[in-house]
Amino acid sequence: MEALHATGVAASVAWRDSFASGLSGRDCEQKQVWGGGSGSGACGFRFPVLKVESRSRNVADCSGSVGSSGFGHRQVGGRRCSSGNYAVAGRASPSTASDDDEETYVQPRVKMLQDAVGPSKILLDAQARVCTGPTQTRPLDEDQAFKVLNTILQSAKGELPASEKASKAQMGAFFGAMTLRKNCFANKTQWSVGEQKAMSELWPALCECLPAEVLFLADPEGTIMGGSSNVGPKFSGSTPSDALLVSGLRKVMTGSHLEKEELTTLLERILPLQGPNGDVSDALLAAFMICSRMLGETDRELDAYCMTFDEELGSVPVAKVKSLTHYGEPYDGNTRFFRSSLFVAAVRASYGETCLLHGVDWMPPKGGVTEELMLKHLGANTNLIPKEAVRLLEDKGVGFAYISQREARPSLYSLVDLREHIKKRPPIATTEKVQRYIKGTGREAMLASFYHEGYEGPLLELVRRRGVQAGLVIKGEEGALSLTTKERSPDALVKGRPLNYVAGFRPQQTPTGIDKSKGLFTLFSVLLQD
Known part of the structure; x- marks a missing residue:
């Protein structure tokens, strides 16, 4: 441990003192931690001020306490923050931070976009409706369509x-989605009469002021708007990166898929993005990401x-441990329910x-409370690279580590700003949960959460391809790993798999009987036992 202190890595285990102090009660048994009673008693500890920071540089103070009731996966009663997010758990307590506190100052940073304006709320609302799948899309009515297109027109004119x-990026995502809907979606989710009217009336004005890459996305073959613009058919991109995106988009926006080697x-x-000095078009990349998701990714x-x-x-570094469990939670956090994985x-x-x-x-898109946010509040070092995290995993006094995508996959992390502007989740939102940042010499298990119907099978197959010995996919609260103890109402409408759905694989020599009533502690232990 002295060597760890010398390198500063040991700072990442500062959370243990806070965690241990909350679990120090004599009667605080494991069953109480998992599903105990209510209140913030011996099994609870407080988060006086937990900040939820958005990329628009707003900081919200979320106050509350994590009690034993939180570990039971019940809906918690924290107060709503000013940014629209909820406190982590438990009863609310007044914030101890003032507007003048130095710790609330956020150092401005360069956004990884060529066009760092917006995002427009009007466009975000429209994207939430039309940048989604072939059955979930909700076409805009006439008033909405005119409002959106006029906002785009005024933005392009600098008004x-x-x-x-x-x-x-927003323009690219919107027009890419509109083109895919026009080309491939069923009548119910294709263009509405109002969308068709708004596009027909405003298209001449849009052609005069929109950049070439956006005009390409709106009418790539010159057929959607009646051949009134020849920009789309001739467009090939202004850089080698854009040329690759244009080639891929011509396939995706007509319902075709890319081969693995082509996408790789x-x-x-194109990654990592370089911000204002980069050579990758925000519009083209945003359209490619959202159209790939709307079309549905192949294996x-x-x-x-x-x-x-x-x-x-x-x-990939290797940790010399007897077992290693990887937890794959949604990266955009929780806003309504407590996330238990950090404490489990x-x-x-x-x-x-x-x-x-x-x-x-x-x-x-949620911008919710994440494990990294909780760890930062507990004083942990969340800037470890995988090789540093190995030392914590191998330390028998710790056996636990957290790795940020920022440190382990800077290329993927460079997409954060773009993801804010495309509104809906891109394909990477699924695959980033199935990362094997460190390998173990012993038995490995991987858990990944899902929400949307149809992703449980492909997600489990990705877990299997990671080479681990056991895997689980779980549909918990908010699409996270935390199971619920609440009974579903008989009148509740279930979309896809029901809450608490679990599927997985394990070695054949593992005992077949799993008592699910004992919770995920038992489930994980059975998956990992020799």
């Missing part, structure tokens, strides 16, 4: 303040998104089951 402008080459060429495409950057920092992993590590979590500080 709006920077904060209200539609960015090129594209991703390696080959998911494989490319998942594994292209596995060796971005060199070969810490407790499991305390009895010798090594655990590795990964994520980010903040991620769209």
Whole structure:
């Protein structure tokens, strides 16, 4: 441990004192931690001020306490923050931070976009409706369509303040989605009469002021708007990176898919984004990401998104441990329910089951509370690279580590700003949960959460391809790993798999009987036992 202190790595285990102080009660047994009573008693500890920071530089103070009731996966009663997010758990307490506190100051940073304006709320609302799948899309009515297109027109003409402008990324995502809907979606989710009317009336004005890449996305073959513009058919991109995107978009926007090798080459060429000095069009990349998601990714495409950057920092480091469990939570956090994985992993590590979590500080579209945010509040070092995290996993006094995507996959992390502007989740939102930042010499298990119907099978297959011995996919609260103890109402409408759905694989020699009533502690232990 002295060596760890010398390198500063030991700062990442500062959370143990806070965690241990909350679990120090004599009667605080494991069953109480998992599903105990209410209140903030011996099994609880407080988060006086937990900040939820958005990329628009707003900081919200979320106050509350994590009590034993939180570990039971019940809906918590924290107060709503000013930014629209909820406190982590438990009863609310007044914030101790004032507007003048130095710690609330956020150092401005360069956004990884060529066009750092907006995002426009009007466009974001429209994207939430039309940048989604072939059955979920909700076409705009006439008033909505005119409002959106006029906002785009005013943005292109420079008639709006920077904060209200539609960015090129938003324009790209919107028009790419509109083109895909026009070409491939069923009548119910194709263009509405109102959308058709608004596009027909405003198209001549849009042709005069929109950049060439956006006109290409709106009418790539010159057939959607009646051949009134020849920009789309002739467009090939202004840089080698854009040329790859244009080639891919011509396939995706007509309902075709890319081969794994083709997509891998594209991703390696365009990432990481370089911000204002980069050569990748915000509009083209946003359209490619959202159209790929709307069309539905093939197994080959998911494989490319998942594994292209596995060796971005060199070969994957190996930890000499008897077992290693990887936790794959949604990177955009929770806004309504408590997330238990951080605390489940810490407790499991305390009895010798090594655990590795990964994520980010903040991620769209939810921008909710993440493990990294909680760890920062507890004083942990969340800037470890994988090789440093190995030392914590191998330390028998710790057996636990957290790795941020920012440190382990900078190429993927460079997409955070773009993801805020495309509104809906891109394919990477699925595959980033199935990362194997560190390998173990012993038995490995991987858990990944899902929400949307149809992703449980492909996600489990990605887990299997990671080479681990056991895997689980779980549909918990908010699409996270935390199961619920609440009974579903008989009148509740279930979309896809029901809440608490679990599927997985394990070695054949593992005992077949799992008592699910004992919770995920038992489930994880059975999966990992020799």
